Amino acid sequence: MVRYKLLTGESRFRIHLIAQGLAVGAVAGFAAVCYRLLLGMAEDFSLAALTGGLPLPFPVTVLLWCGVAVAIGRLMEWEPMARGSGIPQVEGELLGQVSMSWWKVLAAKFLGGGLAIALGLSLGREGPSVQIGAAAGKGMAVLQKRGKVEERLFLSSGASAGLSAAFNAPLAGVIFALEEVHKSFSPLVLLSAMMASLAADFVSKHFFGLGPVFSFGVPSVLPLNLYGHLLLLGLLCGAGGALFSRVILDVQTLYGRLPFPARYRVVIPALAALCIGPFLPDILGGGHALVEHLGMGGKTLSLIFLLFAGKLLFTALCFGSGAAGGIFLPMLAVGASLGALYGTAAALFTGMDQAFVVNFLIVGMAGFFAAVVRAPITGIILITEMTGSFTHLLSVSAVVILAHVTADLLRARPIYDSLLLRMLRKSDGAVSAGKILLEGTVCPGSPLDGRMVREASLPEGCLLVSIHRSGEEILPNGDTLLSAGDRIIALADGSRARRIREKLLDLSGVCVPEKHLWE
Structure with a gap:
């Protein structure tokens, strides 16, 4: 062995x-x-x-x-x-x-x-x-x-x-x-x-160089009396992120129904870029320039909305074609556009200082990321590192949590999980045989907390091989009692690893509604 x-x-x-x-x-x-x-x-x-x-x-x-x-x-x-x-x-x-x-x-x-x-x-x-x-x-x-x-x-x-x-x-x-x-x-x-x-x-x-990715400088600290706006922006980011994910998946489905071979699909966004480029160059490419242009301010509401809608739709058109490229930075650019749109509207209609628009742009990126990817901690840390400032950490965290909850209430699926499922259904890659190791941590009050291994109802194709508790390793048997804080390691059948992982996360107390992710 x-x-x-x-x-x-x-x-x-x-x-x-x-x-x-x-x-x-x-x-x-x-x-x-x-x-x-x-x-x-x-x-x-x-x-x-x-x-x-x-x-x-x-x-x-x-x-x-x-x-x-x-x-x-x-x-x-x-x-x-x-x-x-x-x-x-x-x-x-x-x-x-x-x-x-x-x-x-x-x-x-x-x-x-x-x-x-x-x-x-x-x-x-x-x-x-x-x-x-x-x-x-x-x-x-x-x-x-x-x-x-x-x-x-x-x-x-x-x-x-x-x-x-x-x-x-x-x-x-x-x-x-x-x-x-x-x-x-x-x-x-x-x-x-x-x-x-x-x-x-x-x-x-x-x-x-040593500087952050975005160079629009450290914004002023958002006053606490403006935090009410973050509630609305968090809801907008959650709804916008759900819309973004839906459009990405729907356009990908539409491409699959076209009557010609997949090798010709990239021609569609290529011709669209030729038509759009001379009139709206900001939505071309990844979106780094778009974020920095928005951070400079001075844009009208109508132009910002056009950039938001144009970047969202053009990204879906490009990504759905199957070309080699991601949605990570375009997604952040769409979120920045949504944040700048809300901040500009707030400055126009409530008298808020225009200097705070860049704060809403930053938190918009983080909130949109959390709503689409459903990785809130990554969103908070990523935006903090990309802007090179901790001054907006509280506001970013508030919007991220609200956007994440809103997207969950709207039953939006994490985009990369949805894309993985589609890829597996198409069987584009060769299925890997053998066994893999999966890890999890038993949370207080979870179905595994206080249960013996033989009572744990582990998924079929899964064998619990190690328990790490307080710095020590325990080799489990049927009478081993699991408790909160245990780090468990299981050996899983590679062909069923995705399902086994989701079941293990659910048993250990991490809420992963499988019907949302894999239906």
């Missing part, structure tokens, strides 16, 4: 995790930095070309754009796992549901992502950066002939490093890996992901 090092608790293994995390972070971070530099050049090209800087007759430009779009489609046929964001693929790999060819993903993501942004498509670099980091981590594990358990640690560490390098946000990279990718706060994953994220941030800062 194979003995997994993860279950030994030896200090030498923790030291090994630190070294492993630093190595993966350096490699994955460098890969993500290269991708970020490539997309920056591609976005500069598309902005110049679509605003009249390309010295070609318009019919020739149309043919060029269509040809590149078809090339992207064929590239996605060559490696289907490179389609879209990449975050669902990473989650699926960690659950044993799919298996990425790491080198094909890297090649297709770099080439396909760069071409998509060069066409002006509204797609982000952050989801692809997560997948690129994960693929780089998996490649290191494969080349070193590591086992499946360590391979998944390499992969999750690379994913954390990818987000860290994409946003100059090391803490957000760690929390994202735990809260969204793993959906559990595993100490072992935390240690490895933290080292990888810090190493990637160190590499990233050598290329992009």
